[in-house]
Amino acid sequence: GIKLPEDVDHLAHKKNVEIICEIEFAFRRCKGKIIAVTGSNGKSTTVTMIYNILQLAGFPSFLAGNIGTPFISIVDDIQTGDWVVLELSSYQLERIDTFKPDIAIITNITEDHLARHGDMFGYIAAKGRIFENQDLNDHAIINHENFSTWRALGKCASNLLAFTTEETEALPSREVINGKFIQFFAAQNEKVLVLKKGEEMNSILPAIDLQVVGQHNIENALCSSLATYLAGVPLKAIGDALREFKGIEHRIEFLGLVNDVRIYNDSKATNVESTITALKTFTEGNLRLILGGSEKGSDFTPLWQFLQERDDGFILYLSGPSSLRMSEDLKNGNWNFNYHKFDSFDKCVMSAFNGATGGDIVLLSPACASFDEFSSFEERGQRFKKLFHKMVEEK
Known part of the structure; x- marks a missing residue:
């Protein structure tokens, strides 16, 4: 290719x-x-x-x-x-x-x-x-x-x-x-x-x-x-x-329940539509959504529109080169979203883990490619899982 x-x-x-x-x-x-x-x-x-x-x-x-x-x-x-x-x-x-x-x-x-x-x-x-x-x-x-x-x-x-x-x-x-x-x-x-x-x-x-x-x-x-x-x-x-059939790794993959917080790895969501598809699976519960990665020139507007129509609360965690355009979108548009921007994937993920409380869902579904810090979405997903296991050990 x-x-x-x-x-x-x-x-x-x-x-x-x-x-x-x-x-x-x-x-x-x-x-x-x-x-x-x-x-x-x-x-x-x-x-x-x-x-x-x-x-x-x-x-x-x-x-x-x-x-x-x-x-x-x-x-x-x-x-x-x-x-x-x-x-x-x-x-x-x-x-x-x-x-x-x-x-x-x-x-x-x-x-x-x-x-x-x-x-x-x-x-x-x-x-x-x-x-x-x-x-x-x-x-x-x-x-x-x-x-x-x-x-x-x-x-x-x-x-x-x-x-x-x-x-x-x-x-x-x-x-x-x-x-x-x-x-x-x-x-x-x-x-x-x-x-x-x-x-x-x-x-x-x-x-x-x-x-x-x-x-x-x-x-x-x-x-x-x-x-x-x-x-x-x-x-x-x-x-x-x-x-x-039980599904595939890195596609809305359930990692576990920690202190009543559900953690999902959807690293394979490398475009906006794929992330929206994942979000449709979670109709209830406060959502901590991890977004961002390398740039592909995608229009994030459909994602913001979908989130705006969501009834339950959510917090966005942004990292990677695309996070700059995402944050500019959120500041300049009519989107009243709670979001945090980070300079690394690890910091972004750990902040989402540490901020989650009982009943929350933490979902990695980036809507972006992985080539900012990783060679593939698989490597990104494996890193997310490693951080998850680290968090579990520290709890």
Whole structure:
């Protein structure tokens, strides 16, 4: 996903030298079938759900891509008939050429990485490349409630499916998006996750049976159900696997209860929409929200608007280069928020821990990338967990 200087591209073109990305290189060697997932939020949870379902159903499968294992490192182990589940970023998709997944998914598209892609049009176009080489033997899955995923379809030639948290009674029996008929939906019917094809409905599991919380995880489960159903997994096996899924590290990860204070690690929230999604999970209780990190040029206004509408109290703890713009936003806008700004992540976190009282929630959900003090959101999350354990020992 490294952006090359323009002169390198120009020179390669002049010398008739092909430049491809690791994903493209591995794809050309891959014997198996591919489920590829991209999106602004939910990618890691969705690919992990899909992989777990395939594994528990006895399907030979691999998990790779942006989630941590390079595709190229496992490609020679993949045999004909095996499934590969890939998490892909917009950066990785920029450099594909012939890459053609059997099942391609966009979980959602919200404002992110605009410094890299220029604007939302460029970002949507980069995400949409996941569909561009598909044909009628393949399947595309989009988020019915996220219009930007519709736009990303472009001239997609594969079979179209959609997932939605809407109740089935609100869905049309036939719907066309971008000139393509949606073959069937994953949706909810009286809070039961179902697959709906025309008037026919088949149950997967009740939403209440999911161990992971939040509306966004219902979306992830619906999306994963569609993908694995297309891969041939029986619905009962899908439901059984989803019941066992406990979530992933650094995504609204519950660390513990200390003196009646609940602590959550959501370091993976590297954009505004992801943080808002996390906040929707916590509808009650005083919230101490840890924000900030490296700059990506994001507009924080939707976050401030969401917080303003929140009934319960909250205090913001800001750190990193983005904290300067955040604090300027809060001072210059009509936001009457209680916030504290710090010159380091550690000081910010410890202040939130020490200020919390019984019934409070401390949530790390930065809405920013981690590259100010850390190499990745994983390293940031691990540091948060280390500070948590230090705090527990001192109590």
